[in-house]
Amino acid sequence: MENREIEAILNEIAELLELKGTNAFKVRAYQNAARAIGNLQEEVSLLIEEKRLGKVRGVGKSIQSKLEELVETGELTYLDELRDGIPEGLFDIMSVPGMGPKKTKVLWEKLGVDTLEQLEEACKNDEVASLKGFGKKSQDKILDGIANLALTRGRRLRSQVVHHAERLKAAIAALDGVERVEVAGSLRRGRETVKDVDLLVASEDAAPIMELVREDEEVDSIIGSGETKTSVRLKDGLQVDVRVVAPRSFACALAYFTGSKEFNVALRGLALDLGFSLNEYDLRPLDGSPPPEVADEPALHRMLGLDYVPPELRENTGEIDAAKEGKLPRLVEAEDLTGVLHVHTNWSDGTASVEETVRAAAELGYSFVGISDHSQAATYANGLDFERLKRQREEVEAARAAFPQLRIFHGCEVDILSDGRLDLEDECLEWLDFVIASVHSDLTMERSKMTKRLETALQHPRVKVWGHPSGRKLLKREGSQFDWEPLLDVCADRGVAVEVNGHPMRLDADWVHVRRIRSRGIKLCVNPDAHSPGAMNHAARYGIVEARRGWASKDDVINTLPLEAFERDFLGLAATS
DNA sequence: GCCGTTTTCGGCCCGACTGTTTTCAGTCG
Ligand SMILES: Nc1nc2c(ncn2[C@H]2C[C@H](O)[C@@H](COP(=O)(O)OP(=O)(O)OP(=O)(O)O)O2)c(=O)[nH]1
Ligand SMILES: [Mg+2]
Ligand SMILES: [Mg+2]
Ligand SMILES: [Zn+2]
Numbered sequence: 001m002e003n004r005e006i007e008a009i010l011n012e013i014a015e016l017l018e019l020k021g022t023n024a025f026k027v028r029a030y031q032n033a034a035r036a037i038g039n040l041q042e043e044v045s046l047l048i049e050e051k052r053l054g055k056v057r058g059v060g061k062s063i064q065s066k067l068e069e070l071v072e073t074g075e076l077t078y079l080d081e082l083r084d085g086i087p088e089g090l091f092d093i094m095s096v097p098g099m100g101p102k103k104t105k106v107l108w109e110k111l112g113v114d115t116l117e118q119l120e121e122a123c124k125n126d127e128v129a130s131l132k133g134f135g136k137k138s139q140d141k142i143l144d145g146i147a148n149l150a151l152t153r154g155r156r157l158r159s160q161v162v163h164h165a166e167r168l169k170a171a172i173a174a175l176d177g178v179e180r181v182e183v184a185g186s187l188r189r190g191r192e193t194v195k196d197v198d199l200l201v202a203s204e205d206a207a208p209i210m211e212l213v214r215e216d217e218e219v220d221s222i223i224g225s226g227e228t229k230t231s232v233r234l235k236d237g238l239q240v241d242v243r244v245v246a247p248r249s250f251a252c253a254l255a256y257f258t259g260s261k262e263f264n265v266a267l268r269g270l271a272l273d274l275g276f277s278l279n280e281y282d283l284r285p286l287d288g289s290p291p292p293e294v295a296d297e298p299a300l301h302r303m304l305g306l307d308y309v310p311p312e313l314r315e316n317t318g319e320i321d322a323a324k325e326g327k328l329p330r331l332v333e334a335e336d337l338t339g340v341l342h343v344h345t346n347w348s349d350g351t352a353s354v355e356e357t358v359r360a361a362a363e364l365g366y367s368f369v370g371i372s373d374h375s376q377a378a379t380y381a382n383g384l385d386f387e388r389l390k391r392q393r394e395e396v397e398a399a400r401a402a403f404p405q406l407r408i409f410h411g412c413e414v415d416i417l418s419d420g421r422l423d424l425e426d427e428c429l430e431w432l433d434f435v436i437a438s439v440h441s442d443l444t445m446e447r448s449k450m451t452k453r454l455e456t457a458l459q460h461p462r463v464k465v466w467g468h469p470s471g472r473k474l475l476k477r478e479g480s481q482f483d484w485e486p487l488l489d490v491c492a493d494r495g496v497a498v499e500v501n502g503h504p505m506r507l508d509a510d511w512v513h514v515r516r517i518r519s520r521g522i523k524l525c526v527n528p529d530a531h532s533p534g535a536m537n538h539a540a541r542y543g544i545v546e547a548r549r550g551w552a553s554k555d556d557v558i559n560t561l562p563l564e565a566f567e568r569d570f571l572g573l574a575a576t577s
Numbered sequence: 578g579c580c581g582t583t584t585t586c587g588g589c590c591c592g593a594c595t596g597t598t599t600t601c602a603g604t605c606g
Contacts, residue, residue: 025589029578060579098595100604135597185606198606226594229606241606243593256591261606268590279591280606 010034016082018101032058039317041516045071089115096145151237155193159504165197178203179247184257189311190545192507196239200257206244213242249281251294256280262316312548329553334540336560339368342527347392348373349381351532354395360533367563368407375423377415386428409433418442420456429462438467443480450482458490465525468501468508497525497558502543514550523558
């Protein structure tokens with residue numbers, strides 16, 4: 001049983017308990033446990049074997065024994081009992097905006113409504129409006145919510161919402177009286193996917209901002225709009241939340257609106273322990289004395305006895321304890337990158353020539369770039385065999401002449417075949433400057449076979465980088481299943497770096513595993529996986545953020561080394577000049 | 578249901594907005 005599945009089951013239990021009207025703290029305990037499992041760097045089955053599951057924060061005696069049953073038998077009596085008597089359709093109903101467990105339960109008990117279709121029917125028949133606690137407006141809102149469900153549900157790639165955020169930010173910033181506008185929420189924390197855009201505004205007068213947002217030309221409908229907060233749905237279904245506070249509250253408000261929710265709860269709990277109440281306005285002493293000025297987020301964290309916690313780390317997965325003890329790493333930055341590998345050209349499935357491609361790297365100020373098109377097995381991508389690689393080398397040489405200040409490595413993203421062999425002959429692998437080994441086929445292979453396959457590939461002496469290890473495509477498919485630990489053993493032994501693929505749809509290795517990889521002292525290689533010159537900056541723009549979320553420092557990232565060291569110590573190439 | 582270490586019981590973050598309410602519950606951030 002995969003951690004993902006266990007996480008989903010714990011979340012389902014939480015929802016079922018909510019519907020039953022169980023104590024909210026018990027519900028939260030299951031939600032917390034689910035999140036803890038989801039952010040685990042190791043397999044639950046391994047933790048059970050080694051009797052370490054109880055050590056996970058949020059997993060106590062009760063949940064531990066349930067997980068043991070689940071992993072051992074594949075079933076969970078407690079879950080089956082809960083499911084019994086609660087129709088599945090209630091989950092769909094709860095996914096309608098504004099419909100929580102309480103209202104869902106009322107409609108189910110009073111009207112027997114337990115599917116979306118029945119709910120829609122009941123609204124159209126005017127049965128809902130007459131119910132106690134409901135009215136005409138709630139009924140219409142439910143109908144609207146059902147009609148737009150397809151558009152509003154689900155998450156989006158961060159790369160796909162940034163333009164909305166920037167456009168609105170600029171529009172708001174242009175208003176009189178606006179002192180600051182910042183993107184907050186999951187977008188600021190750099191999550192791979194986001195549910196909505198959260199914007200925080202500093203101004204003494206909120207009304208004009210609320211009005212501007214409501215009247216924006218991209219707005220389809222207004223979800224809610226009060227004195228200081230407006231939520232709208234854009235024409236493409238994306239939700240935008242705008243919150244306004246007075247400038248003096250900006251630091252506390254930014255901390256609040258950046259989240260995560262779980263980080264906020266933990267930080268506010270810490271504040272209470274220290275004799276304060278923390279909200280989005282101030283840090284108020286419980287003894288009634290006036291709240292101190294909070295200049296910025298670092299000052300707030302300092303007042304709570306913490307080193308500054310960067311937004312990317314605010315997930316309540318140990319960063320607060322680390323910040324207390326001064327043990328947070330100094331995170332890698334985009335400017336630390338000295339160059340990138342994993343770049344495609346029109347020799348395989350990229351759009352540009354070698355020269356156009358490396359120009360983009362030169363323009364970013366890199367001192368090296370590695371060309372790595374696909375290998376022959378990737379026929380769908382026009383992958384290269386040794387012969388074509390030799391011809392490509394001529395174009396690489398020409399580019400070297402054209403860009404003498406840029407070191408251009410000629411490598412290949414070589415397919416890992418189903419049996420773990422690499423897709424090019426050893427002579428060719430020897431001849432290349434570097435080899436990235438990646439899986440592009442047979443991704444759903446059985447777990448132990450996949451582990452063996454990867455192990456064989458990573459053992460090959462010419463492999464320098466393990467490309468997009470999981471093979472996931474965000475919002476499209478889960479990654480492959482395999483055991484990380486034995487593979488990380490190989491990487492550690494052989495000095496293979498694990499890629500942090502910066503393609504906005506991959507971001508692979510993901511931040512959870514980045515943390516594991518770096519904690520084992522294995523190097524990361526942050527790459528763009530660019531298929532066009534414009535995507536060359538995806539290492540800096542997306543890959544680095546994922547690495548930061550995984551607590552990576554400059555030292556953890558191999559392509560922050562100066563050219564000479566990178567070339568000699570990592571790639572093992574003789575110095576050229 | 579989880580957690581702590583001066584507590585194994587008694588806390589568990591705090592506030593905005595809406596709708597239906599006559600004083601607040603529910604949902605969401
Ligand atoms: N204190 C506190 N803050 C919250 C709570 N829920 C949300 N927030 C804060 C932290 C969140 O990052 C911020 C924005 O809320 P969102 O629902 O948009 O979540 P977030 O952006 O983190 O993730 P998402 O939108 O799902 O991608 O509001 C809560 O229950 N308590
Ligand atoms: Mg958000
Ligand atoms: Mg939001
Ligand atoms: Zn690839």
